[in-house]
Amino acid sequence: MLKILKYSFYDLMRSRWSYVYFLFYLLLGVVLLFLNNDLNKAVITLMNVIIMLVPLIGTIFGVMYYYNSREFTELLLAQPIKRSSIFLGQYLGVATSLMMSLVVGLGIPFVFYGVFYSDAIWDFILLLIAGAFLTFIFTALAFVIGLSNENRIKGFGYAILVWLFLAVIYDGIFLMSLIYFEDYPLDTFSLGAVLLNPVDLSRVLILLKLDISALLGYTGAVFHKFFGTNMGLILSFVMLTVWVAVPAFFIWRISKRKDF
């Protein structure tokens, strides 16, 4: 598996898209930091970008890579290599290279800006951790979609749909239920709803770290109380890990039974 990971990673590291993605983050970091000159505001803007763009890129890129490397995959399948190694290796290769683009692209401007000597270092690190998790989650989902759909048009469609659901529609339904059930105590419900969606979970984790958290008022206090404890923090990282592990498990399972 590690060999496949290595070659997928090398392959992607040379692809134009990795550079575009990397340069995008580099530019974003530079513009935010050196033109705006406000670290906290930069972190907030970055959060918006990471919450929206990282999942989108992860899904699209993952599906694209899966379909584009089909023939190569078939070549690999004829080699004495375990099937699950091939797909998990490719998945990890794609996700790792996307994550590297993100971390290095944003890291460089921030390091030059002096983030290590700033209080925002933990916000920044949390931001990158959330971004990394989202990359791994959505790339895994993309591979599951790719493996389950021979038709690439359909695959792309489902990928966009999954992204749309988790990034947008889920929150819409969440909001509707908040309004519809406004007469009931909704703390536990909100907490659960946030925990179940990796995009929301990352967003709330970052928001609570930023000084914008006071804006959340009573609701924020509930969330603070939960995420402020080790238990809550551990639980949220467990949830993010589950979001990586479950699709990865499906990659393993589907790849084992699939015909090529």
Added chain:
Amino acid sequence: MIKIHNLYKKFGKNEVLKGIDLSINEGGIFAVLGPNGSGKTTLIKSILGMVIPNSGEIQVNGMSVKQNFKYRDEIDYLPQIANFPGNLKVNELIAMIKDLRASKTANDKELIELFKLEPFLDKKLVNLSGGTKQKVNLVLTFMFNSSLVILDEPTTGLDPISLLRLKKLIAQEKEKGKTILITSHILSFVEEVADEIVFLLEGKIYFKGSIADLRAQTKQPDFEHAIASILSDSYA
């Protein structure tokens, strides 16, 4: 070498293989023939473990292929369409496949020479022509000395000189006592190289034997007509 017993495979409602029994002994060149959709590629992919049968048993060198990948160490496979990660260079791809099958010794240098691929070694695969890609594909297939070689449409995109070299190569490999399994549409090619043919029709083995046997059975003067007569009989 290869033993297939009662093999069934459906894709959705489409039954592709309907009870294949086939046994291929060590040594010699076997051609799998049949019209489009007769199940040639599915059969080969089943042997390779890429397609998972609904029922039936496949053994390669005495090992069941089910949930197994190690038996493929003794198989060299040439896929029908050669498409590789575009960002790799030719020599990197070769190095990579060698790395993936690190237990085998490879004679890639001779093959590169044979197909005159030296000028392309430093080129990215995405920039190669279809024919050159096929040559790279051939190098990747033949560089390991496995006892079973499976070639799916090996002639695709090859120029006449390379085709000649390929034939020579196949003959050499046969000399070494290897078993070679070929699918091809080019009947003249099959006629020239194959010792035995397996004719698939609608998911079943219609004929298995030498070309001479086939001619005798169909009472046709040559191979092409023999095939044509099978097809016209079955579709009549």
Added chain:
Amino acid sequence: MFSKTLIVCDSCEYKTIKSALEAAQDGDTILVKEGIYKEANIKVTKSVSIIGEGMPVIDGNEEGEIITIGADNVTIDGFFIKNVGLSYTTEYAAVRVVNSKGFTIQNLKLEKLFFGIYLQRASHGKVLNNKITGEAVTEFNSGNGVHMWHCDFVEVRGNDVRNVRDGIYLEFSSNNTIEDNFTLNSVRYGLHFMFSHDNKVRNNVFESNGAGIALMFSKDMEVNNNVIKKNWGTASYGILLKEINDAKIINNEFRENTIAITVEGSNRIEYMHNDFISNGYALRMRGASYDCKIMHNNFLYNSFDLSYHGPMNRNVFDGNYWSDYTGYDLDKDGIGDVPYRPIKLFSYIVNRNAQAIILLRSLFIDIIDFSEKVSPIFTPDNLVDENPRMKRIAHDKDS
């Protein structure tokens, strides 16, 4: 009759302030030399000036109140007063003025206090340049820095008040001036008015308080040129207006407050030439508020510029600069050609359902905010700034 000066020190005729006070007559000066005076319950019943030389220390030993003034025209100047007694039944203060006029309390340093300077039915006096530092943690076991009850025409200027309950507190007090003060880390409010009218609040800085200024049940107030910042917490705000009529809030700077101004049932308020910078909410209006003017302010990078409950009630938004404004100015007159709607759909939703705030900064919310902006359905139609500025307004702070 000539006034005389009585000197207090370790080796002087008067070894305690109390003894000097006993000997003094109206118009005398008591000069206290450097040293530590362990005295509490000092009653000043004569019109004297008590002046410290080299910041002598008056240590109340936590026995209760330290100085109580019950005469007109008393001056207390230049002491370090500490260790006021703590009580839950009596509001002990470092310095208390009762029923007196013409007092001056200045250059004091107050520490370990319950209440700092407590003015009770006192008027026409001055509280100047004192430094009051408390150790307040909760509202219940702490007192106010400067506390005024039924006081008129008092000038509170240049004081530095930290870590108390309310920095400066006024109840039933009118025509006072609060100027050039600095309050930091008040547990409750930096400045607190109850039933107090015609007061002026100018050039003060309120930082990191539970809330900056609370104006409650008062009228005809002026709040000018103050800096109100970093009042940040789940229930924090820069200014709270509750049942206030006819106030002018002009030329202030609100920076990084959870809510810069929160308003309940307040009428005829003028909010002009203020800067609202990086607050959670700039202006949160709830309850009936009539005839307010919100004009010529800068709204810069607030999460919400405005949150609004109920109908429009004849409030005017006009000529402000909104950093979120994306309109254009074809005739180049500096005024945007498209009206600005300062209220986001999301703030409307959060008003209805506080839980929804957890969706802050999610893509869904950005999308519905955008669509609401394009075609308003839920937010009040007439809540618009017809003349949004294209550029940040440079306020003339001297006006």
